[in-house]
Amino acid sequence: xxxxxxxxxxxxxxxxxxxxxxxxxxxxxxxxxxxxxxxxxxxxxxxxxxxxxxxxxxxxxxxxxxxxxxxxxxxxxxxxxxxxxxxxxxxxxxxxxxxxxxxxxxxxxxxxxxxxxxxxxxxxxxxxxxxxxxxxxxxxxxxxxxxxxxxxxxxxxxxxxxxxxxxxxxxxxxxxxxxxxxxxxxxxxxxxxxxxxxxxxxxxxxxxxxxxxxxxxxxxxxxxxxxxxxxxxxxxxxxxxxxxxxxxxxxxxxxxxxxxxxxxxxxxxxxxxxxxxxxxxxxxxxxxxxxxxxxxxxxxxxxxxxxxxxxxxxxxxxxxxxxxxxxxxxxxxxxxxxxxxxxxxxxxxxxxxxxxxxxxxxxxxxxxxxxxxxxxxxxxxxxxxxxxxxxxx
DNA sequence: AATATTTTAAACAACG
DNA sequence: ACGTTGTTTAAAATAT
Numbered sequence: 001x002x003x004x005x006x007x008x009x010x011x012x013x014x015x016x017x018x019x020x021x022x023x024x025x026x027x028x029x030x031x032x033x034x035x036x037x038x039x040x041x042x043x044x045x046x047x048x049x050x051x052x053x054x055x056x057x058x059x060x061x062x063x064x065x066x067x068x069x070x071x072x073x074x075x076x077x078x079x080x081x082x083x084x085x086x087x088x089x090x091x092x093x094x095x096x097x098x099x100x101x102x103x104x105x106x107x108x109x110x111x112x113x114x115x116x117x118x119x120x121x122x123x124x125x126x127x128x129x130x131x132x133x134x135x136x137x138x139x140x141x142x143x144x145x146x147x148x149x150x151x152x153x154x155x156x157x158x159x160x161x162x163x164x165x166x167x168x169x170x171x172x173x174x175x176x177x178x179x180x181x182x183x184x185x186x187x188x189x190x191x192x193x194x195x196x197x198x199x200x201x202x203x204x205x206x207x208x209x210x211x212x213x214x215x216x217x218x219x220x221x222x223x224x225x226x227x228x229x230x231x232x233x234x235x236x237x238x239x240x241x242x243x244x245x246x247x248x249x250x251x252x253x254x255x256x257x258x259x260x261x262x263x264x265x266x267x268x269x270x271x272x273x274x275x276x277x278x279x280x281x282x283x284x285x286x287x288x289x290x291x292x293x294x295x296x297x298x299x300x301x302x303x304x305x306x307x308x309x310x311x312x313x314x315x316x317x318x319x320x321x322x323x324x325x326x327x328x329x330x331x332x333x334x335x336x337x338x339x340x341x342x343x344x345x346x347x348x349x350x351x352x353x354x355x356x357x358x359x360x361x362x363x364x365x366x367x368x369x370x371x372x373x374x375x376x377x378x379x380x381x382x383x384x385x386x387x388x389x390x391x392x393x
Numbered sequence: 394a395a396t397a398t399t400t401t402a403a404a405c406a407a408c409g
Numbered sequence: 410a411c412g413t414t415g416t417t418t419a420a421a422a423t424a425t
């Protein structure tokens with residue numbers, strides 16, 4: 001087990017199999033129709049050189065996120081959403097992909113930043129990345145490979161990162177109860193592995209987590225269709241806000257999704273997601289142990305597959321009470337960590353979000369997001385500075 | 394400082 | 410046999 005001296009990104013300067021891996025992935029990015037330019041255009045960051053990274057870098061990182069996310073969400077077309085247009089493209093090659101930070105006031109700046117961004121890690125946790133990837137897919141479900149693809153596509157940083165991130169992705173999929181495995185089964189038996197989807201019941205939490213990213217754009221990702229600046233926003237918001245159980249609304253009426261998460265028969269949601277999955281011993285204790293749950297692992301409540309019961313342990317998204325979800329506290333309570341919504345430790349019996357509640361959530365979110373949006377900007381930078389400070393030397 | 398969460402690494406089994 | 414996928418454990422890093 002890894003002695004980790006190397007945990008720090010530094011160690012990841014050389015990744016043997018990286019190249020080939022990328023190549024492999026490239027072929028797979030089917031879902032999002034990877035802008036080839038993208039894959040090929042991330043030569044800049046050949047190594048994740050943290051040592052060189054400074055506060056500056058991190059700041060820029062936020063900037064690119066801010067700029068790009070925002071732009072993509074507000075300017076992008078519906079296509080952008082499902083078709084892998086770089087919603088989060090931090091690729092240095094803006095010009096080719098989506099036009100330079102055109103509208104941005106700092107177009108000149110951004111260029112340098114873009115480069116930095118290639119080296120900087122996205123301020124989103126893997127859980128969020130996965131969430132975004134899945135949500136952006138038309139079918140709301142993706143095989144790991146495509147999740148990789150999406151991430152690579154939108155966060156070129158990973159294309160130069162050590163392959164370990166894939167492991168992390170899988171790890172997250174496996175342990176985070178927000179994600180569910182669905183058999184590809186019926187019909188499309190092609191490909192290895194299963195599809196992964198977001199557990200509808202956890203979407204609110206994911207959204208909340210996203211919201212906590214403090215990036216306006218991220219907000220756009222979860223902003224209720226209150227006053228959508230554009231189609232894509234509306235669509236995206238719709239999409240993400242369908243999060244709540246039973247809210248699988250499809251504005252466009254296009255139910256191209258092979259599996260409708262709202263339908264119990266297509267994706268069964270376990271009725272009792274145990275607690276979070278945490279690695280910390282403390283968590284383990286309080287969670288009446290994961291082992292116990294894993295022991296159940298195979299039977300199960302049917303559903304999306306056996307794991308449910310055992311995967312009960314989420315790791316990523318914990319949220320304080322539901323009410324807390326939209327509590328302003330949550331909004332300005334900046335977490336430096338990419339996301340951290342807390343579930344009440346023990347009492348996280350799969351809560352049922354009622355429709356009415358859902359509406360409230362949306363509304364509340366709408367108003368709060370304004371606040372959050374503003375605040376997040378300032379806090380965002382604050383946070384980066386701080387994080388960078390600590391930033392593994 | 395203690396605790397909680399996230400990330401990274403790695404081993405291993407199952408599968409195509 | 411090999412690569413991918415999925416699960417699990419352990420530990421470091423980071424945030425609260």
